[in-house]
Amino acid sequence: MKIxxxxxxxxxxxxxxxxxxxxxxxxxxxAIFDMLRGSIEGGRVLDLFSGTGAxxxxxxxxxxxxxxxxxxxxxxxxAIQDNLKKLHLCDKTEVIVADVVAAIQRFLKEEKKFDLVLxxxxxxxGLGSKALVVLAQSKILSKExxxxxxxxxxxALPNIDNLECVKDKVYGDTRIVIYRCA
Numbered sequence: 240m241k242i243x244x245x246x247x248x249x250x251x252x253x254x255x256x257x258x259x260x261x262x263x264x265x266x267x268x269x270a271i272f273d274m275l276r277g278s279i280e281g282g283r284v285l286d287l288f289s290g291t292g293a294x295x296x297x298x299x300x301x302x303x304x305x306x307x308x309x310x311x312x313x314x315x316x317x318a319i320q321d322n323l324k325k326l327h328l329c330d331k332t333e334v335i336v337a338d339v340v341a342a343i344q345r346f347l348k349e350e351k352k353f354d355l356v357l358x359x360x361x362x363x364x365g366l367g368s369k370a371l372v373v374l375a376q377s378k379i380l381s382k383e384x385x386x387x388x389x390x391x392x393x394x395a396l397p398n399i400d401n402l403e404c405v406k407d408k409v410y411g412d413t414r415i416v417i418y419r420c421a
Contacts, residue, residue: 240265240293244272245300252322254291262291263359263389267410271387272297274406274417275355278385279303282354285346285379287339287370292319294357294387299328303355308334309342339370346379354381359389368397375399386418 240252243265254262263271271294272279280302286295289310299306310316316336323329335342339360346353356374360367367390374386386402392414399418406417 240291242293242297242300243269244297245302247296247300247326250300250326252291252293252296253325254318254322262293264410264413267389267413267415268293268297270408270410271357271389271415272301274408274415275301275385275387279355283307283352283381285309285353285356287342287356287358287374288360288367289319289334290315290359292322292334294359295319295332296322296326296328298355298357299331304331306332307346307351307353308332309337309339310334311336311338339366340373343370343373343377343379347377351379352381353379354384356380356384356386358386362391362394368394371402372397372399375402380420382420384420388416388418390414390416 242250281304284298284303284306286308289308295306295308316334320334392409392412402418403421405419408415
């Protein structure tokens with residue numbers, strides 16, 4: 240796996256294949272960052288359900304000021320930290336080992352704000368929809384924040400009053416929905 244966009248384009252990312260880890264495909268990742276072009280520079284990014292960390296690292300490569308990675312599995316969080324060290328990105332990042340909902344509540348208490356949220360939850364478990372609702376109800380999103388939500392093409396998503404869908408694209412069996420705070 241390689242970084243596909245920005246200043247770190249072409250640099251490799253290390254991760255051990257795992258049947259429970261489903262990294263975003265290169266085609267889909269490239270499409271996401273093409274859609275976000277001009278929306279990342281200088282922003283604070285939250286990468287929820289980080290997995291390999293590839294989405295957050297792409298955001299850093301594309302000019303994000305700071306990325307917070309949230310991953311519940313310690314082994315995956317360690318792999319993200321290893322990649323960040325290898326790419327000399329530790330000063331622009333933090334990696335939190337926690338459940339996504341608990342992390343959102345923590346950020347609320349810390350009064351953190353994010354300009355972009357990247358969400359690639361496990362497919363078919365309902366975790367993503369639950370986290371999306373909690374995220375939209377929290378006050379951790381900046382005024383013009385964007386949320387990129389990756390799910391299975393057939394997955395029904397909740398209708399959330401304060402989020403406006405600005406893009407909804409399908410790539411194979413993967414659906415990318417981009418929301419803006421309304």
